[in-house]
Every structure is written in structure tokens, then in C-alpha cells.
Amino acid sequence: MNDIKSNSKKVREMCIFAMLAALMFCSKLIMEVLPNIHLLGMFTMVYTVVFRKKALIPIYLYVFVNGLYAGFATWWVPYLYVWAVLWAVTMLIPKNIPKKIAVIVYPIICSLHGFSFGILYAPAQALMFGFDFKQTLAWIAAGFTFDVLHGIGNFVAGFLIIPLSELLEKLNRKLI
Numbered sequence: 001m002n003d004i005k006s007n008s009k010k011v012r013e014m015c016i017f018a019m020l021a022a023l024m025f026c027s028k029l030i031m032e033v034l035p036n037i038h039l040l041g042m043f044t045m046v047y048t049v050v051f052r053k054k055a056l057i058p059i060y061l062y063v064f065v066n067g068l069y070a071g072f073a074t075w076w077v078p079y080l081y082v083w084a085v086l087w088a089v090t091m092l093i094p095k096n097i098p099k100k101i102a103v104i105v106y107p108i109i110c111s112l113h114g115f116s117f118g119i120l121y122a123p124a125q126a127l128m129f130g131f132d133f134k135q136t137l138a139w140i141a142a143g144f145t146f147d148v149l150h151g152i153g154n155f156v157a158g159f160l161i162i163p164l165s166e167l168l169e170k171l172n173r174k175l176i
Contacts, residue, residue, distance in 0.1 A: 099162065
């Protein structure tokens with residue numbers, strides 16, 4: 001009997017994680033009309049706040065689906081680690097952080113990830129294209145405007161982290 005409950009829980013969890021990855025992917029497609037403004041950082045943080053280590057499952061399902069959709073080209077390689085950086089930073093925040101502090105901390109962290117996206121992306125670019133340090137800095141500088149938009153968009157989206165994580169936590173308790 002316990003095996004059936006355990007397997008049922010695993011199947012439910014797999015379905016939930018697949019839907020969460022699909023939500024990330026669809027939100028990205030819908031928001032592609034805006035330059036570097038999306039909900040991916042916010043979703044990464046929400047999933048991490050709720051599921052902790054298991055948040056890597058929907059995050060990397062999203063990364064894989066995105067690669068399937070747009071092609072596993074050089075742009076995709078940094079996706080293998082840029083979302084893990086935000087996940088790791090979010091994991092460092094205590095699970096029981098007071099809400100008054102979280103309201104400030106979550107949007108700031110989400111925003112910093114957006115502002116630093118070009119810097120995080122740069123090592124892979126440098127390795128794949130043989131950039132030296134000056135070329136890498138030039139590559140980062142060329143994308144600075146987009147990183148600013150990304151950071152501002154992430155800051156605004158960061159205010160959704162607490163209400164969405166509370167909602168997801170409540171739904172998760174009912175489903176699993």
C-alpha cells in the first residue's frame with residue numbers, strides 16, 4: 001500500500017513539475033515581444049522557495065524544452081548554468097525569512113540576476129568564441145542596455161514571488 005502511495009506521489013510531482021516548466025516556457029514565448037523582460041527569474045525563485053532542491057527539475061525541464069524549441073545552439077549553453085546561479089542564491093536565503101524582509105530581498109535578488117545576466121553569460125561566450133578579456137568586456141558592454149531592461153523587469157516581477165510562492169505552497173499541500 002505504501003508503494004502505491006509513494007508511486008502516486010511521484011507521478012503527481014512529475015506532472016506538477018512538467019506543468020511548471022511549461023508555464024515558464026509559455027510565459028517566455030508570450031513575453032518575447034518585450035526586450036529581455038520575462039518572468040523566468042521570478043519563476044525560478046518561486047519554485048526554489050517552494051520546492052528547494054527539487055526546483056531544479058522544472059527549471060531544467062524548461063531549459064531542455066527551450067533548447068528543443070529554439071535549437072541547441074551556442075546561445076543555449078549558458079542556460080545550463082545561469083538559472084542554477086539564481087537557484088543557488090535563492091537557496092542561500094533561509095526558508096523561514098520574515099515576510100517583511102523577503103518583500104525587499106526577493107525582488108532585489110531577482111533584479112541583480114537580470115542586471116548581471118550578460119556577465120553570467122560571458123564566460124561561455126568567451127570560451128566558445130575564443131574571446132580574450134578585452135573582447136569579453138566589449139561583449140558585456142554591448143549588451144548592457146539589455147541587461148538594464150532585464151534587471152528592471154526582474155525587479156518588478158520580483159514582487160510576485162511572495163504571493164505566488166504562498167499560492168503554490170498552498171496548492172502543493174493539497175495536491176501532494
